[in-house]
Amino acid sequence: MEILIQQLINGIALGSIYALIALGYTMVYGIIQLINFAHGDIYMVGAFVAFFLISIFHLPFFAALIIAMLACSLLGVIIERVAYKPLRNQNRLTALITAIGVSFFLEYTMMYFVKPDPRAFPASFKLHNITIGNVVISSKDILILIISFTLMLILTYIVNRTKTGKSMRAVSFDKDAAQLMGIDVNKTISATFAIGSSLAAAAGVLVGMYYGQIDPLMGIMPGLKAFIAAVIGGIGIIPGAAFGGLILGVTEALVSGAGYSMLRDAVAFVVLILILIIKPTGILGKNIREKV
Amino acid sequence: MLKLDNINVYYGSIHALKGISIEVNQGEIVTLIGANGAGKTSILKSISGLIAPKSGEITFEGKTITGVPAQSIVKMGICHVPEGRRIFANMSVFENLELGAFLVNDKAVVKQRLEHVFQRFPRLAERKNQNAGTLSGGEQQMLAMGRALMGQPKILLLDEPSMGLAPILVQEIFEIIKEINEAGTTILVVEQNAHQALSIAQKAYVLETGKIVLSGTAEEVASSEDVKKAYLGG
Ligand SMILES: Nc1ncnc2c1ncn2[C@@H]1O[C@H](COP(=O)(O)OP(=O)(O)O)[C@@H](O)[C@H]1O
Ligand SMILES: [Mg+2]
Secondary structure: OHHHHHHHHHHHHHHHHHHHHHHHHHHHHHHHOOOOOOHHHHHHHHHHHHHHHHHOOOOOHHHHHHHHHHHHHHHHHHHHHHHHHHHOOOOHHHHHHHHHHHHHHHHHHHHHHHOOOOEEOOOOOOOOEEEEOOEEEEHHHHHHHHHHHHHHHHHHHHHHHOHHHHHHHHHHHOHHHHHHOOOOHHHHHHHHHHHHHHHHHHHHHHHHHHHOEEOOOOOHHHHHHHHHHHHHHOOOOHHHHHHHHHHHHHHHHHHHHOOOHHHHHHHHHHHHHHHHHHOOOOOOOOOOOOOO | OEEEEEEEEEEOOEEEEEEEEEEEOOOOEEEEEEOOOOOHHHHHHHHHOOOOOOEEEEEEOOEEOOOOOHHHHHHOOEEEEOOOOOOOOOOEHHHHHHHHOOOOOOHHHHHHHHHHHHHHOHHHHHOOOOEHHHOOHHHHHHHHHHHHHOOOOOEEEEEOOOOOOOHHHHHHHHHHHHHHHHOOOEEEEEEOOHHHHHHHOOEEEEEEOOEEEEEEEHHHHHHOHHHHHHHOOO
């Protein structure tokens, strides 16, 4: 029982990391129907920015987290402007291939500068373990949970209450109609990339802190998993991404906990295939949206 | 007030608008009638900036607006109710209306306009919190018009407001269009339903395959034999 609770907590922590990354995937897909395969690499860049800020400039963890988020939101905006915007009216495959190109570009540029070897992410604060009965919860788990849930709450607020959020929803639904309201579609797409990338950066920093190790290819697997999470929840649907991330994280943790940690990655794909068979539009997905 | 001068629009190799010139004066209701595919929607989209004409000039209140992005054209006081309503079906009626006043930052002004729109369309007020996608066709048309009125336009562009509506509702919608005009908003309405449109308009243009083939006062156009045959069923 204790082990189960323990695994559940790990799963939720891992799942909220997936959720943070998945949110960016799903938001970008919702607004320009692009599967941004470079998104996982933004997560990696976020981790490295924080790594340098902490180890070279000795910034405190939270300052490094926030600066990494800001830096990556800028990076996300630049990538969209330079790589995706010129292709907006081309077919989707062109943009998809470009996204893969951007992904390689980020991975190997980073590798050129930092070398391919893993780096130790500096431990930036003391660890406490909280013990309840036989369940040990590390302060790292708690920190991940607090930060990721706070970020998701802020996102919910932005999407539902602010003008930026409303324009994001309007543009996702109907670009022309949104323009007729006076909404600037380019600005809205930039805002979407900025927000999505900053969430990915936060996830990268949290993972660096959690596992204590980062490398230039660290974004590939979590990026893929987060993409799966977004599809599980229903791509383009914001609560779906959070939901899908948590489901995936918990499933993986339970599978590892049951002693099959070798199958951990495979499980993600099994879950994906099951969802695609049972409900192709994802758990929270509606049936195909009809345009009048 | 609004003037199109020799507008040409292409979709790839399709020459959709071939030298269109029309003029709308302050306070008028002007209608553009034509069959499906004649180019009516393309004219409205050119005005509101959703598509860029290849050549020609559009001026509004003396200023050239060709090539100006759509969101800036809204700001000048041109609001476009698109064909097929294009309401945000994933949002509530209230949120749709709120988006209509997207460029207004003063909350008090938004509230005031909202009351105004609810006065004109009491049915929207009743369904304020309802998801816009669940409205009936007539209600969706009202929402689309109410949403455009939230921008307090100087000129309202209406693309086939009667499309797909029962005759009684068509009557109601045209009644409302007349009222909006009487309250001071200039109107350019595009229709296949020539009869209704001609009955409320002062001026009319007839469009055929991208060209204006006839223009004049609404009475003149309505009494033309060709128009009678082609659009008025006899
Ligand atoms: N996006 C588009 N791509 C290609 N052709 C188009 C497009 N929109 C309209 N057309 C063509 O332009 C012509 C005029 O269309 P439109 O302005 O929609 O006419 P109407 O509103 O009078 O039905 C039609 O022949 C139509 O097929
Ligand atoms: Mg049309």
